[in-house]
Amino acid sequence: MVRSIKNPKKAKRKNKKGDGSSSSSSVPSMPTKVWQPGVDNLEEGEELECDPTAYNSLHAFHIGWPCLSFDIVRDSLGLLRTDFPHTVYFVAGTQAENPDWNSIGIFKVSNVSGKRRELVPTKATGSDSDMDADSSDSDEDSEDEEEGGSAAPILQLRKVAHGGCVNRIRAMTQNPHICASWSDAGYVQVRLLCSLSEEVQLMRKIRLWASGSSYISSISKTYMQIWDFSTHLNALAESETEVPRGGSSVFNQAPLFNFKGHKDEGYAIDWSPRVTGRLVTGDCKSCIRLWEPTSGATWNVDATPFTGHTASVEDLQWSPTEDHVFASCSVDGHIAIWDARLGKSPAISFKAHNADVNVLSWNRLASVMLASGSDDGTFSIRDLRLLSTKSISLAVILSAYVLCWQEEDKSLVAHFEYHKHPITSIEWSPHEASTLAVSSSDNQLTIWDLSLEKDEEEEAEFKAKTKEQVNAPADLPPQLLFVHQGQKDLKELHWDAQIPGMIVSTASDGFNILMPSNIQSTLPSEGA
Secondary structure, X not given: OEEEEOOHHHHHHHOOOOOOOOXXXXXXXXXXXXXXXXXXXXXXXXXXXXXXXXXXXXXXXXXXXXXXXXXXXXXXXXOOOOOOOEEEEEEEEEOXXXXXXXXXXXXXXXXXXXXXXXXOOOOXXXXXXXXXXXXXXXXXXXXXXXXXXXXXXXXXXXXXXXXXXXXEEEEOOOOOOEEEEEEOOOOEEEEEEOOOOOOHHHHHHHHHHOXXXXXXXXXXXXOOOOOEEHHHHHHHHHOOOOOOOOOOOEEOOOOOOEEOOOOOOEEEEEEOOOOOOOEEEEEOOOOEEEEEEEOOOEEEEOOXXXXXXXXXXXXXXXXXXXXXXXXXXXXXXXXXXXXXXXXXXXXXXXXXXOOOEEEEEEOOOOOOEEEEEEOOOOEEEEEHHHOOOOOOXXXXXXXXXXXXXXXXXXXXXXXXXXXXXXXXXXXXXOOOOOEEEEXXXXXXXXXXXXXOOOOHHHHHHHHHHHOOOOEOOOOOOOOEEEEEOOOOOEEEEEEOOOOOOXXXXXXXXXXXXXXXXXXXHHOOOOXX
16 A cells, blocks of 8 residues: 555645655655554545555455455366466355345356566666656556456356354365355355356356255255255356446255354354365354265265364364364464364363464475464464473374473464454465465455565665565565455455465445455466
């Protein structure tokens, strides 16, 4: 974000960046100041504007009511896509004013345009900089169109009526047409979708699936339900027509599968990345239930829940390397690691934060790393190999490493206090083991690279090359890679596993699709 001036005359006297009289010799140039969200205040006549050159791609859209949760649905358009324009498929659940107005949206966003920018852009010097500014901007605009087509993405949406708000929704890793979600009324439902692709090959798969695909959503009591969305997804795959705002019809369908075992609503839900169809769900009564798939598109849900937390279970994450191991976090401030083979109590439980632990993310590229975000705005990174407690002397084998309990807990390898409001979402990058994204109620989405360290020589070289006079605040963490703003009340973010560098976020004012320009250095090679 950059400052702009509403009143140039007032700005001239203050000599702020953006002053239209910068060419005047009577006004000396001042070094650019880094504006810190939550620290610096805007002065009278100033406002923040988005700097489009910081992004390879940036688009905003909404589907009607705000969505507390969504997921990106994998498609068959390619495992590693780097060329614009892009197409992305989603499922999302609404938070409508009236419970009866809610729906689950299955939608496709195509023609997502953008442009690969240089990490260190060339910069003109002296008066040439001002004279070339307008022409440079117009050149960039034309390049955007050439590389990504029209700047406006195309939204195609199908809605299915849903009783109650959707607290959380997740798509299955192996069969992305199967999704799971929680309702604010306590329902957990499994809905059936078919494949999401425009390709003929995928359409053949849809016909082979016959009954379609599945995903879980929520309705108004303690239910789990399965739905068949084949018709809706076939229509999306075949259509290229944008849906007019408010013009999408809402379809009514009966669920295929219900579960009434949870005694309260919940937020925690996760599909196993290793065992197709295996699922865990956690509710606000501190209970966790394991779902095992059976034939005929049904699930057996354990009658006896996993118990160990003393307050609401907020998030769940399966181990990326072990079939029976998962982690949970809770309002009680603890993180627990469970092994379903060892019974209904946690194998490990430890105090992780001094406030509610809202979210978890288990690194799938570096499986010993676990990230957690708290209600106090902090987030932490733990190395599970170093996890320890004072009261237990036990070893549990998780994949190729062992968790050991010693006298002192040395598992905390990083702890950040940058955000000042609750952490609402955290997720490791699927393409770079040291990179993760975080969203917070302070309306910031931040991207972090834990491999970075402060290097004064490198900073000096960069400033010399770009002729910049920016002096970053001394207390700014060197691992902070990018700050995205502009959304109100951020709730959730996800990396796109098939489009490196793409992040999608949801907030009370809609969705953002963003691709920061400084993330491309961490992308895998074309042959990866």
